[in-house]
Amino acid sequence: MGNDSAKKTIVVAFLLCVVCSVLVSAAAVMLRPLQDTNKSLDIKKNLLLSAGVITNPKATAAEVNEAFQSVETKLVDLSTGEDVTGIDIDSFDVKKAAKDPKFMESIPANKDIARIRNKSKFAKIYLIKKDGQIDQIVLPFYGKGLWSTMYGFLSLATDTKTVKGIGYYDHGETPGLGGEVDNPRWKSLWAGKQPVNDNFEPILKVIKGNVDTSSPEASHQIDGLSGATMTSKGVQAMINYWLSEQGYGPFLARFRSRGV
Ligand SMILES: Cc1cc2nc3c(=O)[nH]c(=O)nc-3n(C[C@H](O)[C@H](O)[C@H](O)COP(=O)(O)O)c2cc1C
Incomplete structure (x- = not known):
């Protein structure tokens, strides 16, 4: 086959494609565990930041893992608030479970204020301990903003009604508008508020x-994000949803009546 032959060009192009696809697939497979570790570390870091256990967003993996020692993770059945047994908590992926027929539950349209359609029957909650005692209950939550599904953590004191902190770790709202949910000043407005x-x-x-601040309702209210009424409404709806009977209500009732 001469260098100018069409056949040789096709064979070389084909072989190049095969070699490249093998290399890309191998890289994807080999990097997967590293990506998973980084993803899990990122979620832990955001959880700790939301709860104020760490304050440095650039905390190292060692610092995050060290601080996470004080966190107990539970998998609870949302409808009863009771612990789920027989499932490995670390590998249970709540996001995937919300799409898995085995674990998902459709939310009736009239109750779906967070606009998420389906949810996992089981959810993770995190108990942060201080001097051996539970100090904060961190609840993962999500719901629709204007452009995106927004994922965050809400941390409550053990009275289950007072906010200790909030943080979003994944959203696609507009920077400077809905994206101001990441603004530390706005997040600081939440501490001490009572959403129930x-x-x-x-x-x-x-x-x-x-x-x-002089209004009797002030403790149940948060400043809206300016120029982002739609995102603000989404935030309100998702917090109210996840604190309701549809969300963590049964678990929080159980916690109040007999702890964990
Ligand atoms: C490019 C662009 C991006 C926007 N991003 C957001 C957003 O992230 N969140 C939001 O609520 N509104 C966003 N808006 C504004 C909404 O379209 C809407 O005008 C707004 O929610 C009304 O809020 P306001 O009454 O506070 O102005 C955006 C508008 C434009 C033009």
Whole structure:
């Protein structure tokens, strides 16, 4: 076959494609465990940042793992609030479970205020301990903003009604508008707020403008994100959803009545 023959060009191009695809596939397979480790580390870091256990967003893997020693992870059945047994908690992926017929549950449209359609029947909750005692309960949550599904953590005190911290670790809202959910100043407004009433029913309002601190409702309200009313409404809806009977309500009731 001469160098100018069409056949040789096709054979060389074909072989090049095969070699490249093998290399790319091998790299993808070999890097997978590293990617999984980094993903899990990132989630741990965001959880600890949301709860204020660590404050440095650039904390090293060693610092994150060290701080995570104080965290106990539980897998709970959302409908009863009871522990799920017989499933490996570390490998259980709640995001995947929300799409798996074995674990998913459709949310009736009239209850789906977070606009997520389906959820996993089982969810992870995190108990942060201080001096051997539970100090914070961290609840993962998600729901629709304007452009994207937003994923975050809400940390509550052990009275199950007072916020200790909040943080989003994945969203696609516009930087400077809905993306201001990442703004430390806005996040700091949450500490001490009570998104539920005395009967533990969710009543959070993310209002347009600033909260009137003299209002009796102020403890249930958060300043809206300016120029981002739609994202703000999404935040309000998702927090209220996950604190309701549909979300962590049964677990929080169990925690209040008899701990964990
Ligand atoms: C390019 C672009 C990006 C926007 N991003 C967001 C966003 O992330 N979140 C949001 O609520 N509104 C966003 N908006 C604004 C909404 O379209 C809508 O005007 C707004 O939610 C109304 O809020 P306001 O009453 O606070 O202005 C964006 C608008 C434009 C033009």
